[in-house]
Amino acid sequence: MITKLAWKNIWFKPLNTVLSVILLTASVAIISLLILLQEQFEKQFSSNIDGVDVVLGAQGSPLQLILSSVYQVDAPTGNISYDEAKVWMKHPFVKSAIPLAFGDNYRGFKIVGTTPEYLEKFGSKVSSGKIFNKNLEVVVGSEIAKKLNIKVGDKFFGSHGDALEGEVHEEFEYVVSGIASHTGKVVDNLILSNIQSVWLMHENHEHSETEENPDHGEEGHIHFEGDEHEHHDNGHEAHHENAISVSENGKEITAVLIKFKNKMGFVTWPRLVAQNTKMQAASPAVEINRLFSLFGIGLEALQYLAYGIMLISGISIFIALYNTLKERKYEFALLRVSGASRLQLLSLVLFESILLCFSGFVLGTIVGRIALVLISSTTNEQYKMTFDPFAFVWEKEGILFIVTIFVGILAALIPAIKAYRLNISKTLANA
């Protein structure tokens, strides 16, 4: 009955109520959105780092190198010579080294030349079909297979570079040999082939471009956008016959993912690379930490803003309760006359406020998740990154819940005590 009374009272003054709830909803929505974004963002970023100690690639921004080679979101820093890279891949400190060569895309999804170990690194298996072992065979990530409805045995042409509108390599057709199992990591949105396939696509360009390419940080593919593909027209037939063996000499790759045998490698190996080559070794953990700390400032500022809004909503609840107290003192006196105890009045006022805050919290949580769905659809289009709106970060959202309810209690405290102390006789006598 007290609950019902509190509920009815709240809606008896809908304007006050709506204002307070809107403010609360806004603050809770912002905070829960930030919590979810941060948590899932960090989780996605961290899970992709697993098994990569450093990345070997062309000189340039280390963050860019990490973003491009580990997360597949930025353009690569350039290319490195495979011959030179191989020396470092076979270094005694190195436990495993996975080469990556970027070239084409298929409908916006990157085709990456690598080794089957790349798939294993993500804990992914070929769920149907088999791994690529011939040139131009590809394994398609689970998300792509789902979105584009690709099956084993399908064939397609790649487009040049990483732009969707890139020139189509019509002379070579990729064959889907397998579909990778779902991992929730970047590999779900990649098409994997062997490195030779990438070289094959771009053969004959090498000689003219070896000098320019390593510094070519913009597109990072193996040749220029404007290149004519005359050679392919000439050598089409021959290519198909010789496709099985593409010489490694003078070829380039984009990056190598390195895992060390022990900590020693972590300390010395990157320094050796920096001293002896024109390549760089960047640590994903270090770079991503740097990125998060940059984000962190922005997120923190937003979080303060949201808590500020929550404070204002607390004040708004306080003012609403305090103002109506004057009108409601007769009601309170009457309840006392009818047998209500002081504590029941105290709890009535507290309960009204807590009910407001609870509604605000529930609505805010929902609105925050709707926002996350919207953000997720954008990031999915642009970065192939999705967020799960149904995930709960119990600990942080629990704290948020407690804070919200605490705001409610705090706002109602003075009005509630006033109701508790109400002098019934005086109130009724002055009526």
Add this chain to the structure above:
Amino acid sequence: MQALVKKKLNMIQTQNITFSYSRKVNFAFPDIQTQSGETLLITGGSGKGKTTLLHLLGGLLRPNNGTISIGETEISSLSEKQLDQFRGKNIGLVLQQSHFVEAFSVIENISMASWLATGKKSEEKAKSLLKQLDLEDQMHKLTSQLSIGQQQRVSIARALINEPKLLLADEPTSSLDDENAFKVADLLSDLSKEYKASLIIVTHDQRLKDRFSNQISL
């Protein structure tokens, strides 16, 4: 006949009660006794402490000295919480101006009073009471949508829902026109008899003085 008289115990009994708001404002009230079903009119000019006495009888104020017994309970010996409960169960109060829980409908206001005192909503009883008071059609309206006369009758229903031993009315008719004033007076008197409650009315309304003979003046 003898047995019947013995059963009629004093419902209300006060002895030597005094009360003071400050050193200058002191009240000493005459002793009051009423029996169940009986009506007592307390009259007197303003500033004589009519309302104060009513609040003392209703347990809204505590006397400085003296005792107030309702039924077999000496109410000044009750704790604050016990007093709240006792008031809810045994005392019905009708005021000059009716106050309600504005967010509640007529019927909800009445069952709220029942719930606070007994923990039960007794909606059936509330409905039959409203029927008796000719308010059946107003049951689901908000109290602010009723006329003053109707509001006063809702207050009576609310005061009677828990079948109190004592029904207190503070100037119940002063803001009503003649027609409504007599209606309310009749209802108060009839219903208190029906529910075997003592009725004590504090008033300076001449219409009531003419209607009820059992009076004391402060």
